[in-house]
Every structure is written in C-alpha cells, then in structure tokens.
Amino acid sequence: MHIRFDVPVDPDYPGRVAAALSAVRLRRFGRIGALLAAVGAVGLVVAELVAGGDRFAPLCVTLVVAGLLSMLYAPWVRRRARRRSAGYAVEGGYDITDENIMMRSGSESGGIAWDGVARVTETPEFWIVYVGRMPATVIPRRLMSPADDGTLRAFMADRGLLPPA
Structure with missing residues (x-):
C-alpha cells in the first residue's frame, strides 16, 4: 500500500484538527459535568423534601454550577483551539505506506510507525x-480519494486497528 496526498493551505484546517484532537481528550469533562449537575439537582430536590435540608442546599447548588461549568469547558477549549490555530495554515502532505504514516507540514516532517499505533477511530472528516x-x-479523510480511503480502511481493519465496515 502506498497512499500519497497533499494538504492545501487552508486557514480552517488546523482548527479542525485541533478541535478533533481536543474533543477526544475532553469528552470526559462533559460526562463528569452531567453527573455532577444531576447529583446536585437531585440533592436540591431531596433538600426541599427533607426538613432541615437547608444545610445541604449550598452544596447542591455548588454541584450544579460545577457540573454546568464542566460541561461548558470542552466547547470553550475547542473554540479557543480553533481560534488560536488559524494562523498555522501551511501546505503539507501525507505519505502512508505499510510501514508508517509520514506527515509533512511546511518545513517540518514526522512519522508514526504502524507498529506503534494502538488503535484508530473514525470521524466523518478524520x-x-x-x-x-x-x-x-x-x-x-476528505483530502483522500475514495479509493485510497477504502484501501486505508481495509489495511487498518486487517491490522485490527479499526473494526471492519
């Protein structure tokens, strides 16, 4: 297998990459926030039903606020990453073989050997x-031809990095 394609200069591309990578890392903040908000809301209801529950109301309100802030943290970071990375748009390219993934961006280049890849997840764009x-x-994925996308998918599925289609 040998797949080669170029990445044109696009001011939005680095932001989309940053958003995709940060979404993976920040997903847990939304879940934790939803849990905190739910526990706080249940606590507020229980505090209203139980006599003397006024002592726990500030704690429950704090949990709800902390949960909401935690849920808003991930979208805030993704928006900030998109805005900050917009100035990094340079021409680049990918050269993907059976052995490794070589990436080129401006004057920088780097690679990842397939042996070091633990898994691959799929989004509509990446x-x-x-x-x-x-x-x-x-x-x-959008910069690859459909044939190359299918070839790479089959290669990753054969290696056990991606579930078969």
Missing part, C-alpha cells in the same frame, strides 16, 4: 490515530 491511550495525529 481518522484519529492513537499511540498508546493518547490521540497522536489525524489523517484527513
């Missing part, structure tokens, strides 16, 4: 490549 438990890079 393949998110994990090294260990952390997302390491993305492969932009």
